[in-house]
Amino acid sequence: MSPETTNKTLLVIDDEDAICLAFERFFGARGWSVRTAATGADGLAACRNERPAVTFLDIRLPDRSGLDLLDELSEHRRTVIVITAYGGLDTVVRALQGKAYDYLAKPIDLDKAITLAERALAEGRRGGQVDMTPAATQGPLVGRSPAMQEVYKRIARAVATNSAVLITGETGTGKELAAAAIHQFSPRRDQPFVAINCGAIPEHLIESELFGHTRGAFTGAHDNRAGKFAQAQGGCLLLDEIADLSPALQVKLLRVLDSGVVEPVGAATGQRLDVRILAATNKNLPAEVEAGRFRRDLYYRLAVLHINLPPLRQRPDDIPLLARHFIRQLAPEAPDRPHLIEDETIRLLTEYDWPGNVRELRNAIDHALLVAPDRTIKAGDLPETIRLGPHPGGDAAALQAATIDYAAALPGEAPQRHQQTVTEVERSLICDAMRRFDGNQSEAARYLGLHRNTLRKKLRDLRIDA
Ligand SMILES: Nc1ncnc2c1ncn2[C@@H]1O[C@H](COP(=O)(O)OP(=O)(O)OP(=O)(O)O)[C@@H](O)[C@H]1O
Ligand SMILES: [Mg+2]
Structure with missing residues (x-):
């Protein structure tokens, strides 16, 4: 055991006095010796000279970005826990790929902070598995709620491996976007990202769509044709609506995943391919397995990692952000289009229960932009379903219960009850x-x-x- 693992020394690099003070008191009372630094320069010096066992590092520092500092901390980064109020996908991925130990969103939950610190201390070190330059592109997923931060963390972890990922969530929650984000941040990003909707293609065509066919393999097969697997060579293949795959195709897919070899319909020999598999569904796949409609062995093959996209009604804080995002996206710089949104409109959007999730919100904004007579979106410009529709989101208690249910449903994660902040x-x-x-x-x-x-x-x- 290295001396560091028994040495509870903590460095907090944050320019907010209150945060430093809270860490000093909270960790101090639990046997840690705490040193604080208010600037990046001071923090770097403290880290190099005093070699703290664990460091909490804020992203926004007065003199520099915490993410750049992370690069300079070299071996120390493995015991750095990044903290920030600005936890977009890009930040989380950069922090974790910059080989930070973990990531914590503000407002800081101190119980969670100490759990992480104890774990970092015990592990002593932990490196990322993939060495890659931090992605500069902004992730396309919008949302800063705790539930989305959890999604970003899981995406960041998925990015660092080659494992199959199962992405679940209600319709319109952003499953396809999450799959694209995994691809975009992964080392495969310069290779193709190919998606196939297993539910939309007729049964007799899907095999050739997936695996390709040779000329004359069946009536109408006039040429050799590469399937989606071959098109995705080197990159990622998203098998969307995976629960709709027929039993026969489930067997064939399993065989391909096990062997890594794809046989086009009518071909005598197979072709070995390197394709990362992502799968998505809005069905409850374990329930499909229990009901005998989905093969258990295939399920385990696909769900090595699991990311669940929370429904929009469980993260109302994201609604104003998303609404403004879609206004920018759908009415870019058009001077005759409305660019503002009234508070009352935001209130209605926040309280609606969104059965169609983010897609429904996007459509609602699109609708409002078309009917709004001027540059301000008023409540009356929203589709009627939203103006008059069910608004159970207004009930704060029910909302909180729903949020906790979601957290409890995540395998292996403790429910994120509200703790000491x-x-x-x-x-x-x-x-x-x-x-x-x-x-x-x-x-x-x-x-x-x-x-x-x-x-x-x-x-x-x-x-x-x-
Ligand atoms: N977090 C997000 N930020 C920005 N846009 C989003 C987000 N989530 C979803 N969208 C947008 O909402 C729409 C639906 O997203 P997507 O197609 O990824 O959902 P899905 O979960 O795959 O839906 P389905 O189950 O119906 O296939 C898209 O226009 C997508 O760009
Ligand atoms: Mg989809």
């Missing part, structure tokens, strides 16, 4: 200090290591009665 810790620290100094703000500020104006602002923001 930085805000709560901060509030109790400030209240303690105010009590201790009888409401004297200057002394409380000095005690907390905060500027007096900062403390004032925090009292206001946290609605603490001075």
